[in-house]
Amino acid sequence: MKTTILVVEDERKIATLVAKNLEAAGYAVTLAEDGEAGVRAFEKLVPALVILDVGLPEMSGLEVLRRIREAGDTPVLMLTARSSETDKVLGLELGADDYLTKPFGTSELVARVRALLRRTAAGTRDRPLEFGALHIDPERREAARSGTRIELTTLEFDLLWFLASRPGRVFSREQLMEQVWGNDRVVGDRSIDSLVSRLRKKIELDAEDPQLLQTVWGAGYRFADR
Secondary structure: OOOEEEEEOOOHHHHHHHHHHHHHOOOEEEEEOOHHHHHHHHHHHOOOEEEEEOOOOOOOHHHHHHHHHHHOOOOEEEEEOOOOHHHHHHHHHHOOOEEEEOOOOHHHHHHHHHHHHHHHHOOOOOOOEEEOOEEEEOOOOEEEEOOEEEOOOHHHHHHHHHHHOOOOOOEOHHHHHHHHOOOOOOOOHHHHHHHHHHHHHHHOOOOOOOOOEEEEOOOEEEEOOO
């Protein structure tokens, strides 16, 4: 069975181009031309990945992203005509996994889709980690506190696992961005700070006084050494 991808894009030419290239790459594609249709299609299909335009009419892409995140951690690749850091940070704060700024190359789009799906589905032989009440299972790509599952996006889990599997080591923002997004991503320090802040709210007992994901002033971040 082919992997299903939902494309929510109101510009017909772009939507058709994206669909044709993804289908040529072996994926099944469903198109939605506005936010409401996108939410309905997402609830019906439960796709493996969503490609979502930020600038949708009526219901914005960011609102669609909120609805998707309420339902779970499906990978979301956002498309935007805007290139400002602020817009990207807002999307990442809401749980987007990756960004492409229009105009973009179709080969890069397909590569990003493949990378996101690989990261989501990839298994690992690494053993689960325990940090007090926090349990991290890399094979299932899941985390739980006191037995209660924590809903994490692809990026959030990638950051959590990278740091937690290297407790005590300090990593700069640049190093973390390269590990999480790769060296071809156009993101800045605010993007990683936003991701850290969002992750803290999910794994810490008190996000204002983090005991696990620690800031090392002037250097970067580290995960508490057990």
